[in-house]
Amino acid sequence: MINIQSLTFSYKPGRPLFENLNLQLQPGHIYGLLGKNGAGKSTLLKQITGLLFPDAGKVEVFGEVASERNPSFLQDIFLVPEELYLPKVKIKQYLATRACFYPNFDHKAFAAYLKEFDIPQHQYLPEMSYGQKKKFVISFALAANTRVLVMDEPTNGLDIPSKSIFRKLIAGTLTDDKCIIISTHQVRDLDNLIDSIVIIDNHRIIFREAVETVTDKLSFKVVPQLNPAETVLYADSNLRGHAIVTPNQHQEHSRIDMELLFNAVLSNRQSIQEIFN
Numbered sequence: 001m002i003n004i005q006s007l008t009f010s011y012k013p014g015r016p017l018f019e020n021l022n023l024q025l026q027p028g029h030i031y032g033l034l035g036k037n038g039a040g041k042s043t044l045l046k047q048i049t050g051l052l053f054p055d056a057g058k059v060e061v062f063g064e065v066a067s068e069r070n071p072s073f074l075q076d077i078f079l080v081p082e083e084l085y086l087p088k089v090k091i092k093q094y095l096a097t098r099a100c101f102y103p104n105f106d107h108k109a110f111a112a113y114l115k116e117f118d119i120p121q122h123q124y125l126p127e128m129s130y131g132q133k134k135k136f137v138i139s140f141a142l143a144a145n146t147r148v149l150v151m152d153e154p155t156n157g158l159d160i161p162s163k164s165i166f167r168k169l170i171a172g173t174l175t176d177d178k179c180i181i182i183s184t185h186q187v188r189d190l191d192n193l194i195d196s197i198v199i200i201d202n203h204r205i206i207f208r209e210a211v212e213t214v215t216d217k218l219s220f221k222v223v224p225q226l227n228p229a230e231t232v233l234y235a236d237s238n239l240r241g242h243a244i245v246t247p248n249q250h251q252e253h254s255r256i257d258m259e260l261l262f263n264a265v266l267s268n269r270q271s272i273q274e275i276f277n
């Protein structure tokens with residue numbers, strides 16, 4: 001559904017952010033895009049949504065070239081940006097002027113999402129709190145019913161109950177023909193939601209695996225003491241013991257810890273690559 005081939009892009013001449021970056025994403029999945037600050041997550045999301053253009057290579061979404069920004073492309077893709085700039089209108093006016101760009105916009109669902117998120121209906125959008133604005137845009141994005149939904153740090157600013165509502169709503173809207181990409185540092189907010197992990201580092205994609213494959217090949221556990229005989233790919237030690245990632249040699253079943261996985265991939269890339277190849 002999303003096909004990025006040999007993408008090269010730089011903001012400044014001679015300092016490429018992406019170099020021959022390749023990534024293929026399929027419908028029916030929720031992808032978590034992880035990377036250090038400045039790795040290029042937001043930039044990649046802008047390339048996918050046609051807001052930035054490649055210097056070389058191609059970015060195609062359902063067969064359309066993203067940078068051409070054809071109406072048939074724009075009506076089927078939605079980006080929830082990290083920073084929100086909303087016009088000085090109320091929800092009703094916003095809806096009247098924007099929903100028409102999305103042919104599959106579901107007005108009934110939009111009203112239900114607003115209610116679920118407890119968003120004030122009669123306030124000017126810029127006067128809402130940051131979290132309320134975020135929940136409003138998420139509600140609009142979900143109701144737009146596009147085949148591709150891209151979200152940049154969507155849980156930033158959401159209170160604790162709203163985060164679980166967010167997870168419930170996202171899980172409820174995913175269908176076999178849709179692809180959701182979420183860039184985040186708040187991996188714990190998205191536990192149980194993301195089914196595939198994409199890690200970007202050093203100009204390219206260095207890891208792209210389904211959660212199921214990760215837990216088949218790696219084991220995540222907390223141990224009171226490190227065993228020198230055990231291969232530890234990454235350990236996070238604190239007063240309660242050591243949270244470790246090891247190769248899953250005995251077909252143990254463990255729950256993925258995305259933070260540990262991320263640190264393991266970044267600090268022990270070669271060993272992780274050997275395990276997955």
Ligand SMILES: Nc1ncnc2c1ncn2[C@@H]1O[C@H](COP(=O)(O)OP(=O)(O)OP(=O)(O)O)[C@@H](O)[C@H]1O
Nearest residue numbers: 011012017035036037038039040041042043044185
């Ligand atoms: N408009 C711009 N002009 C010049 N450089 C930019 C611009 N936007 C981003 N950059 C640079 O590109 C790099 C990637 O930025 P980007 O925002 O894509 O990273 P990110 O992975 O989303 O980071 P974060 O996790 O901090 O949000 C950074 O070094 C940033 O300084």
